[in-house]
Amino acid sequence: MLTSILPLLPNSLRIIISNLPIKLKEQLEEIRIREDRPLEVLSAGRYVFVAQDSTLLKDSQKAYKPSREDCRMLLELLTNHSVYSFEEELRRGYITCSGGHRVGLAGRTVLEDGRVKSIRDVSSFNIRIAREIRGTGIKLLPYLLDTDEGRPYHTLIISPPQQGKTTLLRDLARCLSYGEWTISPLAQLIPTGLKIGVVDERSEIGASVQGVPRFDLGPRTDIMDGCPKAEGMMMMIRSLSPDVLVVDELGRPEDATAMYEALHAGIRVIATAHGSSLSDVSKRPVLRDLIEEKLFTRYVILGFRRGDEQVIQVLDEHGNRATSGRFYRLGKADDG
Template sequence: MLDSIGTILPQSLKFLLSQLSKEVQAELEEIRVREERPLEVCFAGRYAFISEQGLLVQDEQKAYKPGRSDCLGLLEMLTNHSLYTFEEQLKRGFITIAGGHRVGLAGRTILENGKVKQIRDVSSFNIRIARAVTGVGKPILPFLFDPKALSIHHSLVLSPPQQGKTTLIRDLARMISNGEWGHGQAGIRGKGVKVGVIDERSELAACVKGIPRFDLGPRTDVMDGCPKAEGMMMMIRSLSPEVLVVDEIGRPEDADAIHEAMHAGIRVLATAHAGSLDDARRRPVLKELIAEGMFARFVVLGRRSAREAPFQIFDAAGQSVHAAFAARMESS
């Protein structure tokens, strides 16, 4: 893990993190750096502070507290010593680094015409570790498969932040591109289809100079660093995808582009922040899409433990599809 993010860390923080056990390092999910407040990590679904000796502790009084020099050093290395170059990302509150790792930022905002122009005096950083988990989509994809189309149903993955939405759709994109529909004994077979990924935050594919560093399958094209709505339309016009994959929808323009894709005969796999299907219905844009019956499948990810990621899958009417699938499996 430190090999992939070590280049952005000041030496003081890099040393402390290097003292963690290999097991903890391998399971790191977040590193929270807050100026003059305890250094915190999340690993395997658990949280702990790090002491000045690099030990995991629960007592915040024993934790290392990053100073101004730590935060300035981290920001300088994040932006390659050029804040101006990263002005657009800073305005949106995050910077994505090589490997697909996203660093969230908080501090004092500068407004212009009522909108955030930039963030100054950055004092909080959330380094979110991106990693591919091959096979995580295997138990879910059969529920999304449309045997008539030899593709997927229009599907929306829902969960609160940090419950694995991006990791899941990354693996689903790979499997769809490969044609790994699963459960051949149940009659679910298909070929790989053309997948278009709109990777606005450079997390799904972790492209370097336009080339994905995560495995998204052999028939996948990636629009990297492009706003979701615009990217979807560009894909539709020029790359003839059969499935579009897009992360974290929620704006009106996202809904407009999804309408265009679906009416063009393209299947859509998207994610959104919501704790449940009912929560999604309370979000204005999602409410409209759900009411119109645009999605035939909803995957709701539960609060995961260290080793498990529970999920539920519903159809357009909000009915669970687990029972029907289980019955089909038993009769095959």
């Protein structure tokens, strides 16, 4: 996926990043570019600074420091030389690029009626590399499937930022669409994949280009790209009759309202939320009622990654372990 990132970088940065060690590039997760401050990358869970000759450093003082021109050109390339057409993205503080990569932005904000209207003088960029990693969801499916109904339980995936929840969400959508069951009774119960509706507000789940996902989400998946979650869920419910709705990062009151509609329309929902525990997210007003009413029947808690491994806990609607007290380790995760 790095090949889709390099054309978005100004020449000076493109040369540095393309000459990084091969193993580091294969596991690259973030490129952090800050005007007149050290260039930094995250790979395999470890941050390092980078010199102009692509040498990896611990000493920030010897690292390459992107110039104002580097940052200006980077923003031009990210917005296809039309910054004003990305005003909504700038207001939200990120730009999603082709390939599902998300670029976080910081700089001087412009306010209107006390609210952020846009970001000018962008001086910090966090390029988060999106990767399709298959197999992260298949180990969890036996604990997320309601064998009585032949569909997954209403599931909320909870994790701190950048611990792989979008990677897991994407792979669960793919597995359910293909019908990749690992236990034979499930294969008999659900002989084909399910109809999946993905609402991809930030274009991160499917990495769609002109409405067509570039990541494999399965043969029975419909995707609403670049659409606000609440509106997208209602559109899916009314017109596409999904068996399962998949959405990323619940956070607004209208998201909860649309969730109620889906949950009471007989559609199963798999969603994600930022947090470190069930008690953590239950304090958020948007999710509190959904949790207290036990509308989610499974919670997947992603722990912090340690290298290529990660401890994952599955809880039921009461907050009890749904895996007989066992934890399951998944492989590499890259985003979310």
